[in-house]
Each structure stands twice: as structure tokens, then as C-alpha cells.
Amino acid sequence: MKQRRAALGLATVAALLVAWEVLARAAHSIYVPPVTTIAATFAHEWFSPQFVQQAVPSLIRMFCGYLLAAALGVGIGVLIGAYRPLCRTVDPVLQFLRAIPPTALIPVGILLIGIGDAMKILVIALGAFWPILVNAADGARGVDRERLDTARIFGLSPLATLLTVTFPSALPGVFAGLRTGLSIAFIMIVVSEMIGSTDGLGYTILQDQRTFAIPEMYSGIALLALLGYTLNAGFVALERRVLAWHHGQSARPT
Amino acid sequence: MNGTRTPLLDVAGLRKVYRSSGTLALDKITLDVRRGEFVSIVGPSGCGKTTLLKTICGLLHPSAGSVTLNGARVTTPPPEMVLVFQDYARSLFPWLTVAGNVAFPLRKKRLAPDARARVIDDALDAVGLSTFAKHYPWQLSGGMQQRVAIARAIAFRPEILLLDEPFASVDALTRADLEDLTLRLRAELGITMLLVTHDIDEAVYLSDRVFVLSTPPSHVVREVAIPLGQPRDQERTRSDARFLALRNELHHLIGRRRESPAPPLAEAVR
Amino acid sequence: MQRITTRRLDLGPVLPGVLFAAGVTIVVEVLARLGWLTSYVPPPSAVALALGEGLRSGELSSQVAATLLSFAEGLALATVVAVLVGVLMGTVPLVHDALRTVVELLRPVPSVALIPLAILFLGLGTPMRVAVIAYAASWPLLISTFYGVRAVDPITLDTARNFGVSPARTLWAVTLPAALASISTGLRVSASLALVVTVTTELIAANSGIGFYVSQMEQANRLPPMYAGILLTGILGYLINALFFRLERTVVFWAPQSREVAL
Numbered sequence: 001m002k003q004r005r006a007a008l009g010l011a012t013v014a015a016l017l018v019a020w021e022v023l024a025r026a027a028h029s030i031y032v033p034p035v036t037t038i039a040a041t042f043a044h045e046w047f048s049p050q051f052v053q054q055a056v057p058s059l060i061r062m063f064c065g066y067l068l069a070a071a072l073g074v075g076i077g078v079l080i081g082a083y084r085p086l087c088r089t090v091d092p093v094l095q096f097l098r099a100i101p102p103t104a105l106i107p108v109g110i111l112l113i114g115i116g117d118a119m120k121i122l123v124i125a126l127g128a129f130w131p132i133l134v135n136a137a138d139g140a141r142g143v144d145r146e147r148l149d150t151a152r153i154f155g156l157s158p159l160a161t162l163l164t165v166t167f168p169s170a171l172p173g174v175f176a177g178l179r180t181g182l183s184i185a186f187i188m189i190v191v192s193e194m195i196g197s198t199d200g201l202g203y204t205i206l207q208d209q210r211t212f213a214i215p216e217m218y219s220g221i222a223l224l225a226l227l228g229y230t231l232n233a234g235f236v237a238l239e240r241r242v243l244a245w246h247h248g249q250s251a252r253p254t
Numbered sequence: 255m256n257g258t259r260t261p262l263l264d265v266a267g268l269r270k271v272y273r274s275s276g277t278l279a280l281d282k283i284t285l286d287v288r289r290g291e292f293v294s295i296v297g298p299s300g301c302g303k304t305t306l307l308k309t310i311c312g313l314l315h316p317s318a319g320s321v322t323l324n325g326a327r328v329t330t331p332p333p334e335m336v337l338v339f340q341d342y343a344r345s346l347f348p349w350l351t352v353a354g355n356v357a358f359p360l361r362k363k364r365l366a367p368d369a370r371a372r373v374i375d376d377a378l379d380a381v382g383l384s385t386f387a388k389h390y391p392w393q394l395s396g397g398m399q400q401r402v403a404i405a406r407a408i409a410f411r412p413e414i415l416l417l418d419e420p421f422a423s424v425d426a427l428t429r430a431d432l433e434d435l436t437l438r439l440r441a442e443l444g445i446t447m448l449l450v451t452h453d454i455d456e457a458v459y460l461s462d463r464v465f466v467l468s469t470p471p472s473h474v475v476r477e478v479a480i481p482l483g484q485p486r487d488q489e490r491t492r493s494d495a496r497f498l499a500l501r502n503e504l505h506h507l508i509g510r511r512r513e514s515p516a517p518p519l520a521e522a523v524r
Numbered sequence: 525m526q527r528i529t530t531r532r533l534d535l536g537p538v539l540p541g542v543l544f545a546a547g548v549t550i551v552v553e554v555l556a557r558l559g560w561l562t563s564y565v566p567p568p569s570a571v572a573l574a575l576g577e578g579l580r581s582g583e584l585s586s587q588v589a590a591t592l593l594s595f596a597e598g599l600a601l602a603t604v605v606a607v608l609v610g611v612l613m614g615t616v617p618l619v620h621d622a623l624r625t626v627v628e629l630l631r632p633v634p635s636v637a638l639i640p641l642a643i644l645f646l647g648l649g650t651p652m653r654v655a656v657i658a659y660a661a662s663w664p665l666l667i668s669t670f671y672g673v674r675a676v677d678p679i680t681l682d683t684a685r686n687f688g689v690s691p692a693r694t695l696w697a698v699t700l701p702a703a704l705a706s707i708s709t710g711l712r713v714s715a716s717l718a719l720v721v722t723v724t725t726e727l728i729a730a731n732s733g734i735g736f737y738v739s740q741m742e743q744a745n746r747l748p749p750m751y752a753g754i755l756l757t758g759i760l761g762y763l764i765n766a767l768f769f770r771l772e773r774t775v776v777f778w779a780p781q782s783r784e785v786a787l
Contacts (some may be wrong), residue, residue, distance in 0.1 A: 012622040088540050
């Protein structure tokens with residue numbers, strides 16, 4: 001039964017693709033190339049040096065920015081969450097900064113450091129930083145009192161408590177933030193390459209549109225979709241391993 | 255009574271005011287625990303028993319009065335004392351195995367790997383969980399999890415173990431097992447026990463002495479000696495006539511509301 | 525489901541926070557006036573002034589109107605489509621099975637990736653923006669509508685059927701009110717997202733709106749107005765979030781009761 005339902009889903013996708021193919025061929029519009037043309041262009045475009053030239057730099061920039069955001073966001077977030085007075089002091093400023101759409105800061109970045117890699121990495125980091133920070137702080141704040149007390153009873157220093165008790169306890173929250181941060185980092189790299197760049201996936205797709213390289217544009221979008229899907233799936237797999245203990249614990253009725 | 259031995263733990267005139275609400279939880283609590291003893295504290299629910307234990311342990315600061323362990327004032331949790339919480343699920347670490355949890359207190363102590371392994375093995379052996387070392391706490395039943403918490407506590411080699419209603423969250427059969435486990439630990443390892451419970455039968459069964467608390471602001475209503483001898487047995491001891499008399503006495507004491515100032519202490523009944 | 529938090533951090537006594545915020549602002553002001561910050565970061569007072577000036581003169585406020593218009597249209601379109609599809613997917617198993625894979629495949633596609641596509645078909649004006657906003661904002665709403673409809677107590681539905689209430693009326697009078705709480709949460713998330721997407725689209729390719737204003741100011745090197753525009757997006761984002769949060773609170777407040785009254 002379950003297979004039948006999954007099959008229906010796939011069948012719908014297939015049906016839509018077929019309909020697209022048929023209608024596109026009938027309409028002969030350059031704006032809507034047939035699926036087969038797009039697929040051929042995709043193979044031609046991306047299984048080629050172009051991938052290394054355009055897609056890989058994008059991914060590298062994204063990961064640099066993301067890792068920077070992760071390191072800072074988790075570190076500062078856990079600290080803020082663990083020490084309530086600190087949390088209260090910093091909160092209004094954080095809420096204000098957080099409300100600004102990260103994409104709006106791209107022009108600022110361009111002015112301050114030009115349109116190079118540094119700007120993109122910075123802007124990606126700025127965008128991904130907030131959900132990571134907020135969720136890490138939330139996770140650190142939710143540590144059970146009994147666990148912290150246990151650490152004190154066994155004579156652990158505040159630093160040791162932070163590292164061996166607060167941080168692991170906060171991990172589920174941290175990962176929730178990291179996941180959101182990843183999808184934001186992905187969006188930010190595309191946007192920053194559309195606004196101020198001379199290479200990269202975002203730039204390529206926009207340029208394809210401007211030069212009316214339509215099948216190339218579609219294939220670029222398809223690649224972005226594929227990358228986004230893979231990144232998300234990869235992250236979920238990683239999380240499942242790291243947080244195996246958390247999933248195991250939540251599955252049990254207490 | 256053995257008046258020549260100085261108490262291991264001495265609580266004198268302890269007062270505790272909750273900072274957030276300003277209510278007086280504990281009002282001049284005075285009690286003592288001698289080395290090797292098993293002492294219980296009973297009282298009506300809400301009488302601040304957990305607050306009392308946490309203050310004795312050094313997790314909370316008293317508003318007045320003092321807690322002395324081995325002659326030294328307790329200001330932060332001393333290494334000779336470990337507190338076992340009622341809610342084992344929230345005090346154990348789910349990201350560590352059972353062995354990992356038991357090893358946690360050993361972090362500060364620099365032990366050689368085989369010495370450390372031996373401590374862990376001994377502790378798990380003492381509570382009967384040797385075969386579950388590689389499991390995760392949440393894979394075990396409630397009673398077993400509490401045993402992990404106890405194993406973790408004794409791995410720290412404390413002189414005195416504070417137990418905050420440790421068996422309240424398990425079923426009756428498991429409870430009996432755990433009660434006997436604590437008696438065995440006291441006998442084999444010589445650890446002094448201070449147990450807080452609302453279960454009067456449990457208090458009488460386990461203890462050498464019982465302190466009865468009043469409703470808040472709590473003070474010690476009475477100290478009751480339990481001369482039921484060792485070793486105790488779930489069936490035999492609990493059907494002893496003296497057992498029944500003692501538990502009725504305690505029932506009566508707890509039911510009594512605080513109408514007059516606290517009576518002078520060390521009034522052993524019987 | 526992952527716990528993605530959007531609620532505010534615990535506040536407690538407000539004073540330390542306010543003091544810190546004021547302190548930071550003053551420090552930035554002083555540093556900027558002393559010329560210690562790069563010339564690209566003007567003093568906060570200049571930004572505030574530019575904000576006031578821009579709003580008063582209409583230079584900025586007209587763009588605000590354009591942004592809000594695109595935002596509202598995009599969100600409205602998203603709501604209609606997402607709620608409709610979500611309800612259908614939640615109540616008709618066939619629709620759910622058929623559309624499930626399509627949803628799973630389309631969802632991770634970032635809306636920004638579709639901007640060139642939208643430009644191709646709709647040019648550079650408001651319709652292009654509305655299309656992209658609607659696409660992006662549909663997903664949170666779709667998911668929360670779906671889960672909201674799914675979560676309706678089967679006993680309530682059985683009771684309705686027992687009393688001979690028609691499927692259409694059951695949908696309208698029972699299912700929707702019960703799902704309303706979940707839908708309004710999704711709406712709040714979608715609204716915040718819609719604003720961000722609006723501004724982003726305006727930054728990339730537009731001829732009006734706050735994002736357009738910001739990029740214009742950046743190119744003209746008029747810094748205080750540029751920052752004023754950015755500040756304004758933050759303020760707008762905060763207000764919209766607060767507004768929809770209020771709405772959500774109100775709905776959640778009466779939604780469970782409406783379940784009883786439904787029949």
C-alpha cells in the first residue's frame with residue numbers, strides 16, 4: 001500500500017514532466033524549452049569544466065561563510081544561553097540586528113569591502129549567524145537544572161561544566177539552528193552572486209537570463225535545486241548520527 | 255545513644271528564605287547525622303525537603319544557620335558529599351553510556367586508565383548493572399536508571415550520600431529492591447546515608463533515626479530513634495510490632511500542624 | 525519536527541538590555557564622529573536624520589508603499605493557493621499521495637533562484653515580485669495548513685458525520701476552525717519570510733521598493749539614506765512580525781472554542 005502511494009507521487013511528477021514536454025514542443029516558445037532540451041543542456045553544462053569554474057567556487061564561499069557563522073553562532077549562543085544576566089543585557093540589540101534582512105546588508109558589504117569573495121563570505125556569515133545564535137542560546141538555556149547541579153556536586157569548574165554538560169545538552173537546539181542557517185547560507189550565496197559578482201552560480205543564472213540563454217538558465221536553476229536538496233539531505237544524515245542519543249531518548253515514553 | 259562520637263554532618267539553626275518570593279521555607283532546622291548512620295527526614299509534601307537537602311549539599315546558601323561536615327563549614331558542594339536526585343532522567347546524561355555516566359565524577363581525579371576502569375566496574379557491580387555498561391541510560395527502566403545514578407554517586411567515593419526521594423518515581427517492587435540496595439551499600443561500603451522521603455514506611459524500614467519536619471515554614475518537630483536492629487528484611491521487619499508502632503507514631507507527628515513553638519530537640523521517643 | 529525557534533529571548537528586568545543598547549549606539553556615534561570608523565559607516569544620528577527626512581519628503585515613503593503593496597499582494601496570493609492546496613492535501617488522501625513528491629521536490633528550491641525565470645516571463649515590475657514572493661511564502665503556509673487539517677480530532681469529524689452534516693459543511697464549520705491555530709502560525713512565518721523576499725527581490729532586480737531605494741543609494745554613494753533604508757526594513761520586519769504574532773495569539777485564543785460551536 002505504501003509503495004502504491006509513493007508510486008502515485010512519482011507518477012504525478014512524471015505526468016507533469018511529460019505534459020511540459022508535449023506543450024513545450026507544441027508551443028515552440030523559446031521561453032519554455034522542452035524538458036529533454038533542458039536535460040541535454042544540463043548534462044552539457046554541468047558535467048564539464050564549467051562546474052568547477054562556477055559551481056565549486058559558490059559552494060566553497062558558502063561553506064566558508066557558514067562555518068564562520070556556525071563557529072561564532074554556537075560559541076556565543078551557548079555562552080549567552082548559559083548566563084542569564086548576559087542574555088538579558090544583549091537581547092534588545094540582538095533582536096534589532098536580527099530583524100534586518102541579511103540580504104539588505106549586501107550593499108553595505110559591497111561598499112565596505114568590494115565585490116570579492118570576502119564580501120560574499122561575510123554576508124553569508126551574517127545571514128546564517130542569527131538562527132544559529134538564537135537556537136544555540138535556546139538550547140543552552142534549556143539545560144536541566146539537575147544536570148548542572150550534578151556537575152557542581154562533582155566539583156566541576158564552570159568551564160568544564162559548560163563544555164561537558166551545557167554544550168552536549170544544547171546540541172539538539174544547536175542543530176536546529178544549524179539546519180536553518182544552512183538553508184539561509186545557501187540563499188545568501190545565490191543572492192550575493194546575483195547582486196555583486198562576476199562569477200558563481202547566481203551570477204551565471206542571471207546572466208543566462210539576460211543573454212537569453214534560456215535552456216542554460218533552466219539547467220542552472222535545476223542545479224541549484226539539486227544542490228539545495230543534497231545539502232539538506234546531507235545535513236539530516238549528519239544530524240541523525242550525531243544526535244542518535246537524542247532521537248533514541250525522545251522515542252521512549254518517560 | 256553514642257554521645258561521644260562527633261557527628262559527621264551537623265546542621266544548626268538552618269533558615270532558608272526563597273529569594274524570588276521571599277517566603278520562609280525552612281525555619282531553624284537543627285539535625286545531625288553520625289558516621290555510618292542511616293538517617294531519614296520525613297514531612298508533609300511541600301515542606302521544603304528538597305530545599306533542605308540542596309542547602310545541606312551546598313547548592314543553595316542558607317539565609318541563616320550553618321551546615322558543618324567533618325567540622326568544616328559547607329559553602330560549596332564538598333567532595334565528601336553527593337546528592338542523588340529524584341528525577342533520574344533529568345540528572346543522568348543521555349549522550350553518555352551507563353559506563354560513561356558512572357565515569358563522569360572521575361573527571362577531576364587523575365586516575366590511570368585501569369584504576370578508573372576498576373572504579374567503574376566496582377560501582378556498577380555494587381548496584382548490579384555490570385552487564386549494562388555499554389547501554390544508554392534511556393534504554394533502561396526507571397529503577398535501573400536510578401541505580402545508574404547511585405553507581406555514579408558511589409564512584410565518587412563520598413562519605414555521605416544525600417538521597418532526595420530517590421524511589422518516588424519507580425513502582426513498588428522496584429522500590430523494595432532499591433531500598434535493600436541502599437542498605438547493602440551502607441553495610442558494604444560504609445557510606446553514611448541521609449534520605450528524604452514522604453513515605454513513612456520506607457523511612458522506618460531504612461533508618462536508624464528519623465527527623466520529622468512540619469509544614470512550612472518547616473522546623474524539626476521530633477527526632478525519632480528506630481531501634482529495629484540490623485540487618486533489615488522487607489517481610490520480617492515490616493511485620494514487626496515495633497515497626498507498626500513507630501510508623502503510626504510518625505504518621506501522627508506528621509499530621510499534627512504547627513500550633514506551638516518547636517519543642518526542645520533530642521527527645522528520643524522510646 | 526525540528527524546533528525552529530522564532531520567539532523572543534527571555535526578558536526579565538529590561539534595564540540592563542536598554543542600557544547596553546543605548547551604550548552601543550553612543551559608542552558607535554562617538555567613533556563615527558571621531559572618524560575612527562571607516563567613512564562608510566556614518567553616525568547613527570545621521571542615519572536617523574536621513575530616515576526622518578526620507579519619510580517626510582516622500583522619497584523613502586513612496587518606496588515603502590511600493591514594498592508593502594508587493595508584500596501584501598504576494599502574501600495574499602500565497603495564502604489563497606497554499607491554504608487551498610493544504611486543505612485538499614490534508615483531507616483528500618488521493619491528492620496528498622499525488623502531490624507529495626512534487627512538494628518535496630519543489631520545496632528546497634530557493635525562491636531567489638527563480639527570480640531570473642520570473643523576470644523572463646513577467647519583466648521587472650511588480651508582477652514579477654509578487655510571483656516570487658507568493659512562491660516563497662506559500663511553503664510555510666502549505667505545510668502548516670496541511671498539518672493543521674491533519675490534526676483535527678477524528679472524533680469531532682465522526683460526530684459531524686453522525687449528525688448527517690455534509691462533507692462541505694464539515695470542512696467549513698469543523699475542520700477549518702480547528703486548523704486555524706496552525707494556519708495562523710504558518711501565516712506569521714510566511715509573512716516574515718515574505719517581507720525578506722520582497723526586499724531581496726527589490727535589491728536584485730526592481731524599479732521600486734525599499735530594496736531598490738537601498739541599492740540606488742549605494743550606487744549614488746549616499747550613505748545615510750542607504751542605512752536609513754536598511755534600518756527601515758528592520759523596523760518593518762519587526763512590526764509585521766509583531767502584528768502577525770498578535771493575530772496568531774488572538775486566533776489561538778478562540779480557535780478551540782469555535783470547535784465546539786461549529787455544529
